[in-house]
Amino acid sequence: MVKALLAELELRKDEFKGQNVETIYLGGGTPSLLSDDELRSILGAIYKGYNVTEAPEITLEANPDDLTKERLMSLADTGINRLSIGIQSFFEDDLKSMNRAHNALEAQRCLDIAQHYFNNITIDLIYGIPGMDINKWDHNLEIAFKFGVNHISSYALTVEPKTALDTFIRKGTYPPLDESLALQHFNHLMDRTTEQGFVHYEISNFGKPDYFSKHNTSYWQGKPYIGIGPSAHSFNRIQRSWNIANNTKYIQAIQKGVQPVTIEELSIQDRYNEYVMTGLRTIWGISLNTIASDFGEVYKHHVLEAAQTYFNEGLLTLLIDVDNEKNHIEKITTTPKGKFLVDGIASELFMLN
Structure with a gap:
């Protein structure tokens, strides 16, 4: 597999000719299972075949049970400068219900060690877990804050078909999901991260200033990217x-x-819909100026008309910003009240045939 990844990198290098590689993200699976030499060979191939900027963000996804002290020490010498650790929860019962390989002790132990070798660490936390009251959810957040992580990605628990959790719920051995509980957790998450100096810069992402995910931000802002490997x-x-x-x-x-x-x-309609879908999830929102210039005035009129209901309901707001050249930029952003509903709102602003 590693040889195939290296071969695909070589095969596709002309696709990115003339462009700078600002971020490298090793994820979409469990890349921490790769050896240090394998990781170095992949990163080396990227540096050899592509124009990598002087200080790229290089992220590795990892599970807590993979991150021993020795492994963290060696990873710090590979060129990786950002860790994304799939904590999910600091409680044993939650981890068991989600069929996670690590336990609560490993979750805290790996963070305790990792902060000595990496200062750019993001963790995943899941909310909306049935039976998790607000105090338990708050304790999850408190542990994250205690370790001084600068970035948190947090998602509502979802049930994928044919998974163990799906089977448990259908058999009645695990309670069904409760959207009102997820909303309560989400609102608490916004309040607590704000108190701790995090910026809620994307619906599921909270970062301290200077610690936003550059890779994911590029995706939300519509920059081109290359995915290497199966399913990429x-x-x-x-x-x-x-x-x-x-x-x-x-x-x-x-x-x-x-x-x-x-x-x-991708048709113009496809690109417009994707711009709305990703842009509304961020603090930067969607620019009416960009919509008019990239997709046409028809799309600008459409989005303003479709958004009117949500303006009236206090779920969206229309702002006027000024850029570096003193140009007035009109943009639509979600309000705090609208954030939890943003995917549904975005779909209502799509242009459909």
Whole structure:
């Protein structure tokens, strides 16, 4: 697999010719299972074939049970400068219900050690877990704050079909999800992170100043990116593509010098809808100036008309900002009240045939 990843990097280097690589994200699975030498070979191939900026953000996704002291020490020498640790919860019963491999002790132990080797650490926390009262959720947050993490990604618990959790709920051995509980947790999350100096810069992401995820921010702002490996997605502003999900077929195709990819041409309507979907999730919102210039005045009129109901309900707001050149920028952003409902609101602003 690693040889195939290296071969795909070489195969596709011309796609990014003339562009700078500002972020590298090793994730979408469990890349911490790779050896240090394998990680170095992948990063080396990127530096060799692509124009990497002087100080890129290089993130590695990892599970707490993979992060021993020795492993953290060696990772710090590979060039990786940001860790994304899938904590999910600091409570044993929650971790068991989510079928996580690590335990509560490992969750805290890895953070205690990691902060000695990395100052840029983000953790994942799950809210809306049935049976988790507000005090328990607050205790989860307090532990994160105690360790001084500068970034938290937090998501409502969801149930995927055919998973163990899905089976438990259908059999009645685990309580169903409660959206009102998730909303209560979400509101508490916004309040507590604000008190601690975090900026709620994207619906699921909270970062201290200078610790926003550069990689994810690029995605939300519509910058092009290349995804390497099985199932990996890529985007060049006019096309979206994704590699085959089957590992064996992926390796076999790459060995033949062929990228096993499906390509979708994005229409103006597709690009507008995606801009609305991603932009509304951020503090920067969606710019009416950008909509008019990139998609046309028809789209600007459409979004203003579609948003009117949400202005009236206090879920969206229309702001006027001034850029560095003193130009007036009109943008639509979500209000605190509208944040929890943003995906549904965004879908109502889409342009549909």
